[in-house]
Amino acid sequence: MTAPTPPDPSLLLQVEDVHKSFPGVKALDGMRLDLRRGEVLGLVGENGAGKSTLMKLLTGIYTREAGQFWLDGQPLDVKGVRDAEQRGLSIIHQELNLVPHLTVAQNIWLGREPLAAGFFTKPGRQTARTRELLDRLELDLDPNALVRDLTVAKQQMVEIAKALSFDAKVIIMDEPTSALNDTEVAQLHTLIRRFVTPRTGVVYITHRMPELKQITDRITIIRDGQYIDTIDTASATLDEVISHMVGRAIDTSARPVNVRHDREVIMRVSGLSTPGLLRDVGFELHRGEVLGFAGLLGAGRTETARAIVGADPMSAGEIELKGRKVVIHNAAQAAALGIGYLSEDRKKYGLMLNLSVEHNIAISSVADKFSQFGFERRRAMAAAAQDASELLRIKTPSVAQLAKYLSGGNQQKAIIARWLVKDCDILIFDEPTRGIDVGAKEEIYQLLNRLAGEGKSIIMISSELPEILRMAHRVVVMCEGRVTGTLGADEATQESIMELATWRVSEQREAA
Ligand SMILES: Nc1ncnc2c1ncn2[C@@H]1O[C@H](COP(=O)(O)OP(=O)(O)OP(=O)(O)O)[C@@H](O)[C@H]1O
Numbered sequence: 001m002t003a004p005t006p007p008d009p010s011l012l013l014q015v016e017d018v019h020k021s022f023p024g025v026k027a028l029d030g031m032r033l034d035l036r037r038g039e040v041l042g043l044v045g046e047n048g049a050g051k052s053t054l055m056k057l058l059t060g061i062y063t064r065e066a067g068q069f070w071l072d073g074q075p076l077d078v079k080g081v082r083d084a085e086q087r088g089l090s091i092i093h094q095e096l097n098l099v100p101h102l103t104v105a106q107n108i109w110l111g112r113e114p115l116a117a118g119f120f121t122k123p124g125r126q127t128a129r130t131r132e133l134l135d136r137l138e139l140d141l142d143p144n145a146l147v148r149d150l151t152v153a154k155q156q157m158v159e160i161a162k163a164l165s166f167d168a169k170v171i172i173m174d175e176p177t178s179a180l181n182d183t184e185v186a187q188l189h190t191l192i193r194r195f196v197t198p199r200t201g202v203v204y205i206t207h208r209m210p211e212l213k214q215i216t217d218r219i220t221i222i223r224d225g226q227y228i229d230t231i232d233t234a235s236a237t238l239d240e241v242i243s244h245m246v247g248r249a250i251d252t253s254a255r256p257v258n259v260r261h262d263r264e265v266i267m268r269v270s271g272l273s274t275p276g277l278l279r280d281v282g283f284e285l286h287r288g289e290v291l292g293f294a295g296l297l298g299a300g301r302t303e304t305a306r307a308i309v310g311a312d313p314m315s316a317g318e319i320e321l322k323g324r325k326v327v328i329h330n331a332a333q334a335a336a337l338g339i340g341y342l343s344e345d346r347k348k349y350g351l352m353l354n355l356s357v358e359h360n361i362a363i364s365s366v367a368d369k370f371s372q373f374g375f376e377r378r379r380a381m382a383a384a385a386q387d388a389s390e391l392l393r394i395k396t397p398s399v400a401q402l403a404k405y406l407s408g409g410n411q412q413k414a415i416i417a418r419w420l421v422k423d424c425d426i427l428i429f430d431e432p433t434r435g436i437d438v439g440a441k442e443e444i445y446q447l448l449n450r451l452a453g454e455g456k457s458i459i460m461i462s463s464e465l466p467e468i469l470r471m472a473h474r475v476v477v478m479c480e481g482r483v484t485g486t487l488g489a490d491e492a493t494q495e496s497i498m499e500l501a502t503w504r505v506s507e508q509r510e511a512a
């Protein structure tokens, strides 16, 4: 049998008329795409549109029902990720695919360790090779650190290093920057520019619209598994891309809604220190306020949240709730005190992949709202989960679906739904909109505003400055484990926040 002729042999990667279904879902329905040599092609679409599915078909993780792929003019039919890598197709997965108990070096070379004496890998050589790679990529990572001890952002960098360590023709990046801040995104973009030559190309999936302008040459839009259009980045406006993607216009220029003049302090944190990082962190959270937390990677925002809810030990400090001192030992106790905590790491601390969407939404409320597990309660739980799922437009055949079958952004929506059902006075959300599409983001912002309007208080940790500026009534900025300043909504700008976020506390103190 002769191979079918590719429609255009000058293209680097071609996808023609691909179909894929899952029970109850048509994930891809005649999808196509082409990647030219030497270009970065953006791929955008709403949560559940089918982006990751397409990438998983390309790399042989799933098998397609119909359609054709070509790589460099050759029909492409890979058997799995290793096979894909050997053919020059490397992927950065949306859900990080690292082995937590192995080191950075072991993860990067997994399955292709340099062998010594037939059997044993040479750890020394592996470390040296890794260091060389990381130096070349200018990534600040320790080859011998265990992956489970790394923040989500650092884990994402390991995935990036891994993908770039292959001699790839095409790198597929499925939301490579969801955990990165602007500085790190710029760093990744530099790496991409260095990677792209006249014989290579990148498919770049993102929900962060401004990145499309920064790094892509063209943008392909997918909606409900179908190809919509491909446009040149230079001539496209982001509004145009967004309306193609969600099928309607979205106003992304809104600013924080006015705070009510209710200055009741609902939570006061003072002198908070941890053995590792935090030094004397203090702030007040008012009723009905969205308090943003900004800073660079490692500034201590996640650590602050974790110390407050008792997930990490504190070495000093006090927490007062409505004027009463409390000691919190774990997240369950925090929840009992009316503090909901959404972790930045949904896979490790949030989502139960093998439970249904319904259970994932209702789980924190089971103890109180849905306590007696009678039939009535079950029904109430199902109804509440159903409502929340509809409110957030979680894309799933039903709430009985297991969480692991949801797309990344829809998994994130399910955890947000959990805290909406729970009815807490205080919500601490760490990167709540990570991986969520532009349209749904705006809906979540409106929901959070409504909660604040009802008198709930929200701490929003975010690496996306536009999100902080959009939402926060006040912004606490951290750097190197300390609070370097608090800005009102009227003072907060990209510049004023960045200045405080890069404030070198140690240098400042030496100078003083
Ligand atoms: N293994 C699976 N079993 C069942 N359904 C699945 C499976 N994988 C994906 N789906 C469904 O296929 C659809 C497309 O999902 P996909 O992960 O490709 O979306 P996506 O565009 O990557 O979204 P996101 O932006 O949220 O990452 C979704 O409705 C999802 O629930």
Ligand SMILES: [Mg+2]
Binding pocket: 051, 052, 053, 094, 174, 407, 408, 409
């Ligand atoms: Mg995806």
